[in-house]
Amino acid sequence: MLDEWLTLALVDDDDPGREREGRLPGGRYRVLGAGILELIPDTPAPGARSVVISAGIHGNETAPIELLGELLAALEAGRLHVKAPMLVILGNLPAIRAQTRFISTNLNRLFRRDLAQSGDEPERARELMRAVDGFFARHPERRLHLDMHTAIRDSRYPRFAVVPYTETQPASRWQDLAAAELQAVLLQHQHSWTFSHYSRHYHAAEAYTLELGKVRPFGANDLEALSGMRDWLAALAEGRERPAGATSELRFFAVAFELMRKSEAFRLGFAEDVANFTEFPVGTRLAEDGEAGEFVVDTAPLAVVFPNARVELNARAALLVRPCDPPASP
Ligand SMILES: [Zn+2]
Structure with a gap:
């Protein structure tokens, strides 16, 4: 059963002897591979979305896995009925274990079709890309992908969505993010080969990377802070529309610069454990690099997201963002 699927995926490699499909109240499930589960309704609700929900793409980010566990337990017990096609994914199983x-x-960073790397994680990226391709081919209607994470550091907005960049932006339903009690939205300014970008770029799905609080071990997560998210997942599984949230509650940010590490002699001008979205005034020296020189905030304050001074050379050490207006919503 489903609980067992989650447990097995978490503790051991794919067990070929266990049940590959079965019934659920309202539909059925199929195990497509280790940590890859498809839910298929007998009768989809009118307007149901085709939903990919992924967690554990980073193995130590456990709150989203606990949310998924709750969702599957509710479906199995009949507290929820499957009324929408769903692909449920646990990303990096060895890292989760x-x-x-x-x-x-x-x-x-590996979700691109021209991926050349080999190794366990590149192979897993290929397997997950194939699973998403197959799912959206079988269920092309109203595609949505929520890739759930938790962040390494504190945040002025603990729950926020990252919107991957694509040339043609599929419509975003900001009211759904607001109803799920997300607090901020960060608009990317260039391609980055994340899982949510994959669904947006190659499948024109509405897709987000969701940062849902801070990294904690299993059992130490505050799931009550994620009750809006839990309700959203339940509504998606049942193909229900939820009352629109107030988009005025969401703060929008756009990437203005990326701080890149160009040399060994690189350092940030602020403590690395600073909270995401901490704002720095004009005149602040944000970084010093042996090759690129200093980066000083010039015309307007900048806020820092995802800082990490210890990245590889020529990798991103931080995103620098500014508040912006929300893009149009349908
Ligand atoms: Zn993550």
Whole structure:
């Protein structure tokens, strides 16, 4: 059963002997691979979305996995009825078992069809891309992908969505994000090969990377702070529309610059454990690099998101963002 699927995926490799499909109240499920589960309604609700929900793309980000566990338990017990096609994914299984962000490389930069790398994480990226391709081919209506994460550091907005960049932006339903009690939205300014970008770029799906609080071990998460998110997942599984949230409650930010590490002699001008969205005034020296020189805030304050001074050379050490107006919503 479903509970067992989650447990098995978390503790052990794919067990070929266990049940590959079965019934659920309102539909059925199929195990497509280790940590890859499809839910198929007998009768989809009118207007149901085709939903990919992924968690554990970074192995130590456990709150989203607990949310998924709750959702599957509710479906199995009949407290919820499957009324929408769903693809449920646990991303980096070895990293989840080891309670670490990744084993050899960051899985969330590998979701591109021309991926050349080999190794466990690149192979897993290929497997997940195939699963998403197959799912959206079988269920092309109203595509949505929520890739759930938690952040390494504190945040002025603990729950926020990252909107991947694509040339043609599929419509975003900001009212749904607001109803799920997300607090901020960060608009990317260039392609980055994340899982949510994959669904947006190659499948024109509405897709987000959701940062849902801070990294904690299993059992130490505050799921009550994620009750809006839990309700959203339940509504998606049942193909229900929820009352629109107040988009005026959402803060929107756009990436203005990326701080890149160009040399060994690189350092940030602020403590690395600063909260995401901390704002720095004009005149602040945000970084010093042996090759690129100093980066000083010039015309208007900048806020810092995802800072990390210890990235590889020529990788991103922080995003620098500014508030912006919300893009149009349908
Ligand atoms: Zn993550």
